[in-house]
Amino acid sequence: MTTDRRPTHALVASAVLAPVVAAVGTGLAYAVRDLVPDQVAVHWGLDGEPDRWQSYPSAVVTAAVITIVMPLALVALAAVMYRSARGPLAAVAGGLAVFLGGLLFGGLVAQRPGQVPQAFPPQWVVPTLALTAIVAVGLWRWGRTTPPDVTGTRPPLPPDARRLDVAPTTRLAWTGRASLPVGPTAVLAVVAGLPLVWVALAGLPWVWVLALGLGTLLAVTLSARVTVDASGLRVSSAGLSWSRVPLERVASAATTTVSPLREFGGWGWRIGVDGRRGYVTRAGEALVVHRIGEPDVVVTVDDADEAAAVLNTLAARAS
Amino acid sequence: MLWQVDPTSSTALHVQVAACVRREMASGRLARGDRLPPAKEVAAVLDVNLHTVLRAYQSLRDEGLIDLRRGRGAVVSATDPGSDARLRTLAAELVAEARRVGATTTDLTRLIESEFQR
Numbered sequence: 001m002t003t004d005r006r007p008t009h010a011l012v013a014s015a016v017l018a019p020v021v022a023a024v025g026t027g028l029a030y031a032v033r034d035l036v037p038d039q040v041a042v043h044w045g046l047d048g049e050p051d052r053w054q055s056y057p058s059a060v061v062t063a064a065v066i067t068i069v070m071p072l073a074l075v076a077l078a079a080v081m082y083r084s085a086r087g088p089l090a091a092v093a094g095g096l097a098v099f100l101g102g103l104l105f106g107g108l109v110a111q112r113p114g115q116v117p118q119a120f121p122p123q124w125v126v127p128t129l130a131l132t133a134i135v136a137v138g139l140w141r142w143g144r145t146t147p148p149d150v151t152g153t154r155p156p157l158p159p160d161a162r163r164l165d166v167a168p169t170t171r172l173a174w175t176g177r178a179s180l181p182v183g184p185t186a187v188l189a190v191v192a193g194l195p196l197v198w199v200a201l202a203g204l205p206w207v208w209v210l211a212l213g214l215g216t217l218l219a220v221t222l223s224a225r226v227t228v229d230a231s232g233l234r235v236s237s238a239g240l241s242w243s244r245v246p247l248e249r250v251a252s253a254a255t256t257t258v259s260p261l262r263e264f265g266g267w268g269w270r271i272g273v274d275g276r277r278g279y280v281t282r283a284g285e286a287l288v289v290h291r292i293g294e295p296d297v298v299v300t301v302d303d304a305d306e307a308a309a310v311l312n313t314l315a316a317r318a319s
Numbered sequence: 320m321l322w323q324v325d326p327t328s329s330t331a332l333h334v335q336v337a338a339c340v341r342r343e344m345a346s347g348r349l350a351r352g353d354r355l356p357p358a359k360e361v362a363a364v365l366d367v368n369l370h371t372v373l374r375a376y377q378s379l380r381d382e383g384l385i386d387l388r389r390g391r392g393a394v395v396s397a398t399d400p401g402s403d404a405r406l407r408t409l410a411a412e413l414v415a416e417a418r419r420v421g422a423t424t425t426d427l428t429r430l431i432e433s434e435f436q437r
Contacts, residue, residue: 166323173322173364175356225356229364303348306321 007086010143011078014094017135018071021097022064025105029060032109040108041117047202050117056108063104071097082275084295087143095136102128148293150248154319155292161252161312162305168317171230174310176301178235179223180267180281189218221268224279226287226301228311233289235279235299242269242279243297247318251290253311255304258286272298287311320348320356322365330415332367336375338411344384344395344404351400355385355393382407 029036033056041050042059054062071093078089106124111117157163166172193211200207224237232247260280264270270278278298280286287304289297289311301307320343324335343349355361358372365372376393379385384403386396397403417427 164323167325167327169327170323170325171365171367173361175320175322175360175364225360227360227364230366303320310321 004145007083007090007143007145010090010139011075011086011093013142014090014097014139015072015075017094018068018075018097021101022067025067025101026060026064029056029063029105029109036109036111037113040111041119042108044119048119059108060105063101063108067097067101067104070100081271081273082295084145084275085271087140087145088271090143091136091140094139095132098135099128099132102131145294147249147291150292154248155251156319157252157312157316161254161316162309163316164309164313166313172310172313173230174226174228174307176226176303176307177223178226178279178281178300182222185218185222189215223281224299226279226299226307228307228314230314233297233299233311235297243277243299245289245291245297247314249291249294250311250315251292252315253287253289253308255308256286256288256298257284258298258300259283260300322361324365324367333371333374333378334411336361336365336367336372337378338408340375340379341384341404341408344397344400345408347401349395349400351395351398353395354391355395357392 036056038056039053040056040059041052042054042062043050043052045051074089074093074096078086078093081089102124103120106121106128107117107119110121110124164172193214196207196211196214200211220238220240222237224235224242227234230247232250233243233245233253235242235244258264258278258280260267260270260283263274263276264272264278264280267280267282270280272278272295275295276288276298277295278286279300280298281300284300285302285304286298286300287307289299291297320339322336322339324332324339326332328335340349340355349355355376358369358376361367362369362372376385376387379393380387382403384395384397384400384407386394388394413427417423422430
């Protein structure tokens with residue numbers, strides 16, 4: 001079996017992209033050097049007024065270094081992770097390179113003598129965000145592995161896979177929930193959101209919208225519905241699907257014990273260090289679905305053995 | 320929770336759906352205050368009509384096992400869902416068996432009374 005090398009290719013492309021963006025930015029900065037003042041603003045206070053200045057050449061070097069180093073750090077992280085995590089991280093690294101390059105160099109080259117320097121010059125912000133989205137989506141699509149064709153190649157269920165002893169005419173389904181503990185999560189969110197509130201109070205009222213948006217997003221993704229039925233496994237929050245495993249892609253299901261921090265580096269929808277995808281909300285019992293030719297999917301639910309038995313029974317019927 | 324219905328069975332589908340909830344209560348996995356999945360979701364995963372599930376939920380409400388509130392969905396309200404549900408299940412099975420062997424309501428009532436007097 002040949003391995004799909006596209007995630008690696010996408011990651012290499014994102015690693016190449018960062019220096020290219022920095023080089024283009026530096027070239028542009030050099031081309032407009034006569035139009036820009038010798039001392040440029042490089043840092044802005046909460047009120048939008050510049051509070052730190054630097055000579056133009058050293059500001060350009062700083063911008064180039066940041067544009068190269070931060071995406072490459074992500075690429076390095078992706079290189080040591082499991083192969084299937086490379087595609088998504090390539091998208092983040094590539095997007096970050098464009099985002100940083102556009103805003104840092106844009107903020108420098110837009111400065112003109114006699115004008116108040118802006119941290120986010122409007123003529124640069126919109127194109128930068130658009131290009132960031134295009135590059136990120138492009139790399140993500142490039143780095144996606146095509147799951148192997150499963151028609152007619154279904155391996156039989158392992159004999160020790162737990163099944164339910166029911167009549168073949170019985171329709172089986174299982175419903176459950178995976179929820180982060182509401183109290184502690186809310187406390188953490190408030191603590192993490194305090195800087196935003198402070199910034200909003202300091203005079204940037206649009207930050208309220210951002211804080212509210214993030215809060216809503218958190219509330220929606222705090223818990224997920226888990227269903228197993230004749231179409232397979234589905235993990236979703238308020239209509240947003242985290243994972244959908246069609247029954248024909250289910251090799252078998254079982255239970256496992258997970259440690260969110262150690263195996264997934266946190267809580268929520270995650271890519272594990274070993275490439276497993278997981279919606280993990282707590283340590284302990286979890287349903288693990290072995291997919292055909294793809295990494296496992298893990299969901300922390302109570303009575304996971306029952307969910308696994310339902311999935312195995314349905315999968316055995318389908319084969 | 321586990322849902323199972325057999326469309327080929329002579330028992331009506333909504334009775335089977337309600338039985339799934341009762342079985343969960345009897346096993347102690349559903350406690351007072353727990354929320355049942357929305358009827359729409361159950362109908363989707365079992366591939367049955369929404370009204371079948373709503374009818375099942377309504378019968379559970381009539382038995383005093385759950386509360387149906389607009390916007391809040393179905394919430395387990397019985398103080399002791401385990402015992403209540405177990406008795407209900409046994410009664411349902413007893414009546415089903417009585418129908419099968421041709422026993423009437425009077426026969427069954429007499430039988431239960433005599434069991435109480437022992």
